[in-house]
Amino acid sequence: MDKEIKKKIASNWFKLLQNTICNDIEKLENHKLKFKSKVWKRNQIKDEGGGEFRILKNGKIFEKVGVNFSEVYGKFSKEMGKKIPGASRDLRFWASGISVVMHMHNPHVPAIHFNTRFIYTTHGWFGGGMDVTPCIKDSKEKKFLHKELKKMCDRHNKNYYKNYKKWCDEYFYLPHRKETRGIGGIFFDYKKDNWEKDFKFVTDLGVTFQMLFNSIINSKYQKKWTTKEKEMQYIKRGRYAEFNLLYDRGTKFGLQTGGNVEGILMSLPPIAKWN
Numbered sequence: 001m002d003k004e005i006k007k008k009i010a011s012n013w014f015k016l017l018q019n020t021i022c023n024d025i026e027k028l029e030n031h032k033l034k035f036k037s038k039v040w041k042r043n044q045i046k047d048e049g050g051g052e053f054r055i056l057k058n059g060k061i062f063e064k065v066g067v068n069f070s071e072v073y074g075k076f077s078k079e080m081g082k083k084i085p086g087a088s089r090d091l092r093f094w095a096s097g098i099s100v101v102m103h104m105h106n107p108h109v110p111a112i113h114f115n116t117r118f119i120y121t122t123h124g125w126f127g128g129g130m131d132v133t134p135c136i137k138d139s140k141e142k143k144f145l146h147k148e149l150k151k152m153c154d155r156h157n158k159n160y161y162k163n164y165k166k167w168c169d170e171y172f173y174l175p176h177r178k179e180t181r182g183i184g185g186i187f188f189d190y191k192k193d194n195w196e197k198d199f200k201f202v203t204d205l206g207v208t209f210q211m212l213f214n215s216i217i218n219s220k221y222q223k224k225w226t227t228k229e230k231e232m233q234y235i236k237r238g239r240y241a242e243f244n245l246l247y248d249r250g251t252k253f254g255l256q257t258g259g260n261v262e263g264i265l266m267s268l269p270p271i272a273k274w275n
Helices: 003-028 139-154 160-171 195-220 227-246 249-256 261-267
Strands: 036-041 049-057 062-075 092-104 111-120 124-133 185-191
Touching: 003 049, 003 062, 003 092, 003 111, 003 124, 003 195, 036 261, 049 261, 062 261, 092 195, 092 261, 111 195, 111 227, 124 139, 124 160, 124 195, 139 160, 139 185, 139 195, 160 185, 185 195, 249 261
Parallel strands: none
Antiparallel strands: 036 049, 049 062, 062 092, 092 111, 111 124, 124 185
């Protein structure tokens, strides 16, 4: 398949997924709140793509949720080209993806993160994943999350879940705290085995993510919570912010390629605390 067709198919999927996820979120809020949208361009002078980020704040369920779509292209700096697969001999790149971060009012409902992307240099690959960060321990929720992710992974390859769960556990780890960010999920990168099969896996993950966040939220958003539990949530959010600012690849990639700063930093919680 021609690389331009691959780019178009992937980008169209990410845009479609942005729309369906936003519809689900507005439905959870009983359609009483709408996302605020901002369209941005990577370069104001020449065409280098851009995207749209959507933010919803102060809902009944969501304290803040961002759903960001992007499609950008251009050239890496020479320094960055050394770090990106396939870019050392040709600095041109194309990248498209979707990123979702949910921060909830109710501390019983975990923060939820998801992203998938397709990047093309001299060759293309998929990356992304999803993970869940609760501030209140719930072994039943953890079991449900990993059971469903394993089921989804197994539809494509029996080794995916084991490998991508391990990758997630190692990636979402705060070395300076010596602790994981949450209860894990799956994470993968540089995925270029077979484009059609890889794309099917990425779309299946998107649909599974929708099922999971709807299920987790609906089962918990009406639970009663205390001031102490809310304080625990603020402290956990501090850890979340530390990871995203210090270690997150997506944050670094977005900032280093001239992405929209507000869209990139939408992952940060509205209120966080440190001891």
